[in-house]
Amino acid sequence: MKLAVIGTGYVGLVSGVCFAHLGNEVICVDKVNEKIEMLGRGEVPIYEPGLKELIDTNVEAGRLRFSTDLADAVNKSDIVILAVGTPSLPNGEANLTYIKQAAAEIGAAINDYKVIVTKSTVPVGTNEKVAAIIAEQTNQRFDVASVPEFLREGSAIRDTLNPDRIVIGTTSEKAQEWLTQLHSPLTDNILVTDIRSAEMIKYASNAFLATKISFINEIANICEKVGADVTKVAEGMGHDNRIGRSFLKAGIGYGGSCFPKDTQALIQIAGHVDYEFKLLKSVVEVNQDQRFNVIRKLEAILDDLQGKTIAIWGLAFKPETDDIRDAPAVEIIQTLLQRGASVKAYDPVATSNFSRLISHPQLKYCDSKEEAVANADALCLLTEWKEFAEISLLELEGLLRKPILIDGRNVFSEEELSQTSFIYYSVGRPNMNHGVRDESPVLLF
Known part of the structure; x- marks a missing residue:
């Protein structure tokens, strides 16, 4: 044709x-x-x-x-x-x-x-x-x-x-x-199907997937407080055919060109016919706040970010793309800079796009993951590129000024961390710190 x-x-x-x-x-x-x-x-x-x-x-x-x-x-x-x-x-x-x-x-x-x-x-x-x-x-x-x-x-x-x-x-x-x-x-x-239903199918599909992401992130936040492991929770949920395994990976929220745009557009579509889409509004709110957990965890460890050097791994909203539209890294880096930190950032393919979006004297774009972490006070992993998962954690620990790792995508395992002294925070998983330990989780009876 x-x-x-x-x-x-x-x-x-x-x-x-x-x-x-x-x-x-x-x-x-x-x-x-x-x-x-x-x-x-x-x-x-x-x-x-x-x-x-x-x-x-x-x-x-x-x-x-x-x-x-x-x-x-x-x-x-x-x-x-x-x-x-x-x-x-x-x-x-x-x-x-x-x-x-x-x-x-x-x-x-x-x-x-x-x-x-x-x-x-x-x-x-x-x-x-x-x-x-x-x-x-x-x-x-x-x-x-x-x-x-x-x-x-x-x-x-x-x-x-x-x-x-x-x-x-x-x-x-x-x-x-x-x-x-x-x-x-x-x-x-x-x-x-008819044309209007086809148009709605796209919005409904993306809104539902966004809802699954925000839901599992809310579950992850509760898991952190009660000592449960969100990866096991998601696995158990995913075996239920009514729920399915996809889009149940906890992290720092969705980004990109579709989910943020389409959820907001569907909220507006509903508003034009005098319907308040309360559920989807909450999905958007949860997603927006989720990325700032990285900042909150950094401040819990370092107290004051002023004068600290923070390494960032991952600028694209997801791996295998150079798309930075609505990427969590945008707001996270902007917040770090606003709070007086210096940032060293690296991404395998998205650096060029990101550098056109944000330029700041305290922001350095690096040519390798090793350059980004060298002498940094902490590392934040924001995009789960394969090359980040393949690094030796012992090597990584030796490069950082302080062994602090905020893993926003749950890349590393307890086994990998066990031979290190990392102060390690992930999303919705039990305490895996091998440096300074948190208080025990609250037990509910």
Whole structure:
């Protein structure tokens, strides 16, 4: 099939490349000349494992090309996929400016029947607005559909090529036929529904996953006070098929481009129909506060952060990506700097993006994990990159000025710590300090 994909962010670029890999002819379009020029040179503007190799293969095969000419791409395609950004407005609503602009340009370019697919995450009712905008620009026949994406950064290619399900929202039999044909090589689990339900499925899915994360973090906070181990609690819960094991890993909260944006947008969607989504508001509040447990634990050990040097491992919101949008590291580092600490930070791939966001005379970006911890008063591990888990804790202890480790992702085990003198705090696990020990947990009868 012939496809135009409008937008070359995570969703658009990965989707376009994967559709090309399935044998379709794909033109990826973006207004930003620099991005298209980079892609034309074989460079990838985002970090995603395996993406460059897949781009090179499909460009060489002639199935994939990049362009800034939206009209030409639309004219040469049967299916047009909208994958432009829908960032949050200050009030939490999704900003539909780019969607509306793209819809108007698509309408002006249509030369025959097209299926217009919205893959961007958009509020309920947006596809109807897209259809109206396109209809104002053309007399040609077209149909609209909502096909939300469920990929995860860091495993986006695997998620796209091996999806749990495909959701197709449309009222058109022809659009349904085409889109089922397009996606059938990926899975037999294709759910066809009305457009508004498809739009809502994406928000509901992300809101539920965010809820699981905030729930297990609240359980972790209680575990710390009563002496239970949240990793064992989560394991026991996960064996229940009604609950499942995924998204029950305690830590310092979710971040990235989806969960923070989509939870806020769904709260706004509910508000517009006079419904207060109390549960989701609490999920957001818990997540926001969870990251500051790192600061609270540091201050409990060091008392005053003024003049202290704190090492930070991990700047991206999760491993295997360079995305720093809503990463916990942003607020944690800003708070450390505000309280007078010096910060030495390291991330395997996200340092460049982070340094463009935060520049401060007391913040040093390091080229290695060892450089970051050298002579630091404490280390905070914020992203669970594999290379952090592989370091010798005895070696790490020798590099730090003080053996203090705040493990925000529960990377290290009791066995690893037992041969060290680390003052160690994790999330929701029993005391594993081998330096200074906490008081015993409160026992409840």
